[in-house]
Amino acid sequence: MIELEGIAKTYAGTGPAAAVLKGVSFVIRPGEYVAVMGASGTGKSTLMNVLGCLDKPTGGRYRLDGADTGALDDDALAHLRNRKIGFVFQQFHLLERASATQNVLLPLIYAAEYPEDAKDRARRALEAVGLADRADYTPSKLSGGQQQRVAIARALILDPAIILADEPTGNLDRRSGLEVLAIFQRLHRQGRTIVIVTHDAAVAEHAQRVIVLKEGAVAEDRAVAQSRDAEAELAALPKEASP
Amino acid sequence: MSLPRVAAEGIRALAAHKLRTFFMMAGTIVGIAALVVIMAVGKGAEQEVLKRVNSFGTHLIKINAGGGKGYTKPQAGIATLKPEDAEAIRAAISPRCDLVVSVAQKHNIPIKAGDRQTQGDVFAVDSDWHEAMPWPAKEGEGVTAEDMATMAHVAVLGTGLSKALLGDESPVGGDIQINNIRFHVKGLLEHHDVSPGGDDENNRAVIPLTTGLRRVFNQTYLTYIRVRMKDVRDVPAAAEEIRQLLHERHHITPPEQDDFSVVTAGEVAEAARGISGTLTALLAALAGLGLLVGGIVMMNILLVSVTARTKEIGLRRALGATRRAIFVQFLAESIAVTVVGAALGAAIGWGVVEALHRFASVRVLVSWEPFALAGTFALGVGLVFGVQPARRAARLSPIDAIRK
Numbered sequence: 001m002i003e004l005e006g007i008a009k010t011y012a013g014t015g016p017a018a019a020v021l022k023g024v025s026f027v028i029r030p031g032e033y034v035a036v037m038g039a040s041g042t043g044k045s046t047l048m049n050v051l052g053c054l055d056k057p058t059g060g061r062y063r064l065d066g067a068d069t070g071a072l073d074d075d076a077l078a079h080l081r082n083r084k085i086g087f088v089f090q091q092f093h094l095l096e097r098a099s100a101t102q103n104v105l106l107p108l109i110y111a112a113e114y115p116e117d118a119k120d121r122a123r124r125a126l127e128a129v130g131l132a133d134r135a136d137y138t139p140s141k142l143s144g145g146q147q148q149r150v151a152i153a154r155a156l157i158l159d160p161a162i163i164l165a166d167e168p169t170g171n172l173d174r175r176s177g178l179e180v181l182a183i184f185q186r187l188h189r190q191g192r193t194i195v196i197v198t199h200d201a202a203v204a205e206h207a208q209r210v211i212v213l214k215e216g217a218v219a220e221d222r223a224v225a226q227s228r229d230a231e232a233e234l235a236a237l238p239k240e241a242s243p
Numbered sequence: 244m245s246l247p248r249v250a251a252e253g254i255r256a257l258a259a260h261k262l263r264t265f266f267m268m269a270g271t272i273v274g275i276a277a278l279v280v281i282m283a284v285g286k287g288a289e290q291e292v293l294k295r296v297n298s299f300g301t302h303l304i305k306i307n308a309g310g311g312k313g314y315t316k317p318q319a320g321i322a323t324l325k326p327e328d329a330e331a332i333r334a335a336i337s338p339r340c341d342l343v344v345s346v347a348q349k350h351n352i353p354i355k356a357g358d359r360q361t362q363g364d365v366f367a368v369d370s371d372w373h374e375a376m377p378w379p380a381k382e383g384e385g386v387t388a389e390d391m392a393t394m395a396h397v398a399v400l401g402t403g404l405s406k407a408l409l410g411d412e413s414p415v416g417g418d419i420q421i422n423n424i425r426f427h428v429k430g431l432l433e434h435h436d437v438s439p440g441g442d443d444e445n446n447r448a449v450i451p452l453t454t455g456l457r458r459v460f461n462q463t464y465l466t467y468i469r470v471r472m473k474d475v476r477d478v479p480a481a482a483e484e485i486r487q488l489l490h491e492r493h494h495i496t497p498p499e500q501d502d503f504s505v506v507t508a509g510e511v512a513e514a515a516r517g518i519s520g521t522l523t524a525l526l527a528a529l530a531g532l533g534l535l536v537g538g539i540v541m542m543n544i545l546l547v548s549v550t551a552r553t554k555e556i557g558l559r560r561a562l563g564a565t566r567r568a569i570f571v572q573f574l575a576e577s578i579a580v581t582v583v584g585a586a587l588g589a590a591i592g593w594g595v596v597e598a599l600h601r602f603a604s605v606r607v608l609v610s611w612e613p614f615a616l617a618g619t620f621a622l623g624v625g626l627v628f629g630v631q632p633a634r635r636a637a638r639l640s641p642i643d644a645i646r647k
Contacts, residue, residue, distance in 0.1 A: 081563050087562065095555060107563055110559070
């Protein structure tokens with residue numbers, strides 16, 4: 001459960017203070033699939049950082065699963081990120097010289113306790129994104145789509161409250177992008193809470209609900225009447241050898 | 244957070260970037276290897292010196308012509324020490340001493356046998372010299388009291404001189420010419436090993452003192468006097484008595500400079516230990532300096548790598564790494580670099596020491612100290628020079644780090 005109440009973010013620079021977020025409020029309930037949309041410069045990235053507990057708002061209140069994040073110090077925020085948030089980035093951000101399994105295991109190192117079944121978990125997470133057979137590959141031997149799926153497996157490994165994806169298809173071709181979106185839809189059907197931040201309306205249409213930002217405020221918050229089905233779109237693509 | 248696993252992340256990063264890791268380690272490897280070699284060779288040299296000092300004889304007091312402190316080589320050509328001094332010393336400290344031996348020596352004297360000519364050291368000695376050194380003849384016989392009394396033209400050769408003049412043939416019974424004066428060779432000295440410093444004691448002819456002073460050197464003074472005490476405990480007191488006696492006889496009032504020096508094994512050992520200890524310490528300090536420079540190089544590479552790995556650090560922070568976890572990871576990297584570097588350096592150093600010993604016959608003494616020192620130093624360098632990069636890494640903000 002994400003509760004934002006009048007979130008503001010002002011950057012105090014050398015010139016006049018720049019307000020990037022001006023009172024953003026919304027609630028995302030467990031099991032929702034939400035797309036946060038906006039053109040660049042609308043505060044989208046800043047909101048993403050706030051949602052991911054990477055940055056603190058300068059005003060308002062952000063509660064994640066009931067915890068008021070404003071009251072937490074740097075260490076506590078790190079623990080919160082570790083426990084509650086599964087990140088997926090546009091650039092994948094995998095460790096170049098580590099295998100898929102090692103990448104997927106990374107969040108466990110920073111968990112309060114390293115689980116005994118870590119290896120099993122990594123295997124299950126890689127299975128969930130269809131990469132069980134690539135467990136020992138380093139990122140350089142994987143396609144972009146596969147790398148992003150490793151990143152999703154990494155996001156899943158600690159069973160987080162939300163998956164927070166920042167332009168997850170931004171660096172992918174259409175097919176790989178749809179594959180990633182199909183995985184999100186499948187995870188959503190299994191009950192995961194998913195938040196995608198994107199500028200791409202076509203991507204946003206795969207979610208259940210779209211929140212549109214304009215000039216640092218919520219301009220639109222609507223349910224998607226008929227979500228696109230990534231699986232169906234994939235099936236409709238012209239046949240080609242899968243990577 | 245599991246600290247060992249966080250530390251393991253740092254070490255995995257090292258394994259993944261082998262070239263960078265090697266450059267970080269290089270300074271430590273070379274520094275530690277140098278330290279191990281220097282200390283092993285230094286200790287070996289010290290041990291060698293002590294061995295030679297003890298072979299000088301702990302019962303002996305040596306009175307050299309010419310002043311100076313500690314272990315000075317006898318100075319030929321200083322005309323202050325006389326045979327009468329030796330008699331006075333004998334009179335003063337007998338019956339506590341059992342031998343007083345006078346020696347006059349000169350170097351690079353032309354010596355001939357037939358048409359073979361070379362240069363050698365000539366030692367004109369008392370008949371007790373062979374016993375006092377001790378340095379007996381292995382073939383034939385040494386200088387005797389009768390030779391002294393009759394001023395006999397007899398010589399006992401060192402193995403080196405004999406070889407230079409006659410090859411492998413025995414010199415005993417033959418004739419040689421020292422300074423164009425004929426001598427009958429009556430004996431061959433035992434062989435003495437050449438010292439690590441390259442001193443070869445075997446290139447000598449030993450002749451009676453009386454003959455030497457009158458016929459060969461044409462002088463009345465000695466190079467040194469050797470006194471052998473019956474009881475080693477009498478040595479320091481006797482040495483002091485001899486000093487006083489010679490002050491009187493030579494009309495020297497301290498702080499006027501002595502024209503002689505009195506040396507005992509104990510004093511020599513002390514001086515030698517001091518010199519080689521100082522030298523070893525100096526060289527070890529140099530190696531330590533190298534280690535320090537290696538540490539600074541490592542720190543710089545690590546600092547650069549922090550910048551290069553901003554993205555990785557940001558990612559780790561996003562995934563839940565606390566600042567402390569990042570700090571620990573980078574510190575583990577630097578400590579692993581210096582400790583593994585130290586281990587490699589110690590192994591290489593040991594190898595070099597073994598090789599020096601085996602192939603260059605350098606006397607070495609491998610002790611635990613350089614290894615303990617290396618370990619401690621490496622740990623310290625890793626810790627001290629790892630802190631700055633680790634702090635810089637830990638201070639990175641996750642947003643700045645992830646931003647593309």
